[in-house]
Amino acid sequence: MQSSPLLETLMESLRCLPGVGPKSAQRMAFHLLQRDRSGGMRLAQALTNAMSEIGHCEQCRTFTEKEVCAICTNSRRQENGIICIVESPADIQAVEQTGQFAGRYFVLMGHLSPLDGIGPDDIGLDILEQRLQTETLTEVILATNPTVEGEATANFIASLCRQYGVEATRIAHGVPVGGELELVDGTTLSHSLAGRQKFKY
Amino acid sequence: MQSSPLLETLMESLRCLPGVGPKSAQRMAFHLLQRDRSGGMRLAQALTNAMSEIGHCEQCRTFTEKEVCAICTNSRRQENGIICIVESPADIQAVEQTGQFAGRYFVLMGHLSPLDGIGPDDIGLDILEQRLQTETLTEVILATNPTVEGEATANFIASLCRQYGVEATRIAHGVPVGGELELVDGTTLSHSLAGRQKFKY
Ligand SMILES: [Zn+2]
Ligand SMILES: [Zn+2]
Numbered sequence: 001m002q003s004s005p006l007l008e009t010l011m012e013s014l015r016c017l018p019g020v021g022p023k024s025a026q027r028m029a030f031h032l033l034q035r036d037r038s039g040g041m042r043l044a045q046a047l048t049n050a051m052s053e054i055g056h057c058e059q060c061r062t063f064t065e066k067e068v069c070a071i072c073t074n075s076r077r078q079e080n081g082i083i084c085i086v087e088s089p090a091d092i093q094a095v096e097q098t099g100q101f102a103g104r105y106f107v108l109m110g111h112l113s114p115l116d117g118i119g120p121d122d123i124g125l126d127i128l129e130q131r132l133q134t135e136t137l138t139e140v141i142l143a144t145n146p147t148v149e150g151e152a153t154a155n156f157i158a159s160l161c162r163q164y165g166v167e168a169t170r171i172a173h174g175v176p177v178g179g180e181l182e183l184v185d186g187t188t189l190s191h192s193l194a195g196r197q198k199f200k201y
Numbered sequence: 202m203q204s205s206p207l208l209e210t211l212m213e214s215l216r217c218l219p220g221v222g223p224k225s226a227q228r229m230a231f232h233l234l235q236r237d238r239s240g241g242m243r244l245a246q247a248l249t250n251a252m253s254e255i256g257h258c259e260q261c262r263t264f265t266e267k268e269v270c271a272i273c274t275n276s277r278r279q280e281n282g283i284i285c286i287v288e289s290p291a292d293i294q295a296v297e298q299t300g301q302f303a304g305r306y307f308v309l310m311g312h313l314s315p316l317d318g319i320g321p322d323d324i325g326l327d328i329l330e331q332r333l334q335t336e337t338l339t340e341v342i343l344a345t346n347p348t349v350e351g352e353a354t355a356n357f358i359a360s361l362c363r364q365y366g367v368e369a370t371r372i373a374h375g376v377p378v379g380g381e382l383e384l385v386d387g388t389t390l391s392h393s394l395a396g397r398q399k400f401k402y
Contacts, residue, residue, distance in 0.1 A: 003263050003270040003290075006251045013247035014218075016240030018232045019225060026291060029251070031219045033264055034310065037252045039217030044248035046214035047233070050207045051241040054234055062204050063234055069204035089204075090227055109235065 007033070059131070061107045061124050062089045077104050081138040083131070085157060087111055087145055095143065103141075106131070111144060111153040123153070125160065132164040142170045146191075208234070260332070262308045262325050263290045278305050282339040284332070286358060288312055288346055296344065304342075307332070312345060312354040324354070326361065333365040343371045347392075 007029060014025040032040035056062065057069035064070075071077055071092075082103030084095060092105050108123040120126070131137070140161050144150035154170055161168035174192035175184050184192070208230060215226040233241035257263065258270035265271075272278055272293075283304030285296060293306050309324040321327070332338070341362050345351035355371055362369035375393035376385050385393070 003258065003265045003272060003293075004255055006247075006255050006266050007264050010247045010251040013240070013244040016233070016237050016244055017215075017229045019228070024220065027220070028218045030264075030289065030291060032217070032248070032252065033255055036217050039214070040248050040252040043214040043217055044245045044252070046207075046211045047241050047245035047248070050211040050230070051233065051238045051245070054205055054207050057204065063208050063231075064204045065207050071204060088231065090231060092204075 056109075057107075059127075060105050061109055061127065062092060062105065072104055074104075077102060080104070081136060082141060083137060083139075084141040084143050085128075085154075086143045087150065087153075091143065101141075108144070108153065111147075111149040112156055113149055120156065125157065128157070129160060129164075132161060132166055137166045140166055140168045142168055146173045146188075257310075258308075260328075261306045262310055262328065263293060263306065273305055275305075278303060281305070282337060283342060284338060284340075285342040285344050286329075286355075287344045288351065288354075292344065302342075309345070309354065312348075312350040313357055314350055321357065326358065329358070330361060330365075333362060333367055338367045341367055341369045343369055347374050347389075 010029045011022070011025040014020055014028050015022070020028070053065045054063050055065065057064045057072055058067050059072040060069060062069055062071075080103040082101075083106050084101055084103060085106045085108065086092060086095065087108050087110060089107055089109075092107065095101050095105075106124070106128055108125075110118060110123050112118060112120065112123060132140075140157070142154040142157060144154045144157075158168040158170075172195055173188060174195055175181060175188065181189070211230045212223070212226040215221055215229050216223070221229070254266045255264050256266065258265045258267070258273055260269050260273040263270055263272075281304040283302075284307050285302055285304060286307045286309065287293060287296065288309050288311060290308055290310075293308065296302050296306075307325070307329055309326075311319060311324050313319060313321065313324060333341075341358070343355040343358060345355045345358075359369040359371075373396050374389060375396055376382060376389065382390070
């Protein structure tokens with residue numbers, strides 16, 4: 001768009017968003033300019049606020065603009081004594097939506113990945129170790145992803161827990177509810193078989 | 202994300218972008234916070250500048266932060282005497298990329314759509330009429346989309362041109378170059394047959 005350097009800059013800048021290529025950047029820019037300038041201004045303000053003010057919770061590392069997040073400061077959840085370890089803040093939401101968990105979380109913001117130079121301290125395990133040492137915890141639920149890296153990370157944290165005498169559990173892997181057996185991959189099916197439980201009549 | 206109202210606001214604001222639902226808004230927000238805060242800040246600035254400073258060219262209506270855009274002020278293009286009428290600024294880019302056109306443009310920013318209350322003045326035809334009246338034009342190329350609305354709009358503008366004694370032409374419709382005949386729809390094929398030209402040996 002030789003006609004507008006500002007439009008050019010906007011289209012380039014939109015491409016910092018994941019999944020946005022040149023075509024959709026153009027579509028987005030035109031849409032905002034033609035139909036939703038106030039939405040574009042609100043987005044600019046929301047970006048500025050979020051980028052400059054959101055940090056990580058001192059206790060669980062999730063995104064928050066406070067020093068300690070609302071879940072960590074909730075006394076009921078503190079008394080619960082269980083910590084659920086997840087890879088990303090999005091996973092907290094997923095677990096919260098089940099309504100099955102009333103404890104607190106710890107967000108790794110990734111997983112161990114020695115080849116990429118991501119070691120224990122990079123995923124906050126120094127902070128977690130401190131918590132294992134000082135808090136009265138009854139259980140640590142390892143809810144990292146069922147990937148090679150997620151499993152390795154779970155194993156590493158499990159041994160950390162044993163060191164401090166805190167029980168570690170791993171979420172069950174298996175056939176997704178509503179899924180079809182023939183569509184499930186072999187590894188999942190193996191996990192599903194190995195993790196079989198007595199039938200409840 | 203009860204842990205961060207600012208993050209909540211950011212995810213909501215991102216949804217003003219076309220094609221962005223709750224899932225991708227979350228993915229975008231997390232990506233920026235975790236990996237590209239400077240990109241997020243640049244995007245905020247680009248949005249603010251674009252939304253507040255980009256207007257429409259007084260002569261062709263395309264997006265520009267100047268009163269008259271670079272194409273319209275180009276004296277070579279003025280001397281060319283041909284105006285190509287398109288529906289959106291993106292179409293200018295498409296035509297420019299062919300390298301086949303050296304005239305100026307007129308951007309409708311839409312098409313006639315009486316049912317939606319979009320009449321001639323809403324697509325700038327009052328401005329176009331003024332130009333037909335005052336400028337020395339040799340041809341107006343109607344490059345609106347080959348849709349029902351695009352055709353109706355082209356017809357309307359063609360009669361406007363006739364009124365002012367300016368020749369109007371319509372871009373050719375037909376089988377796309379590199380396309381397969383059997384994959385082309387019937388209407389396109391009819392246009393292609395009706396618009397057939399003598400074979401050039
Ligand atoms: Zn927290
Ligand atoms: Zn112009």
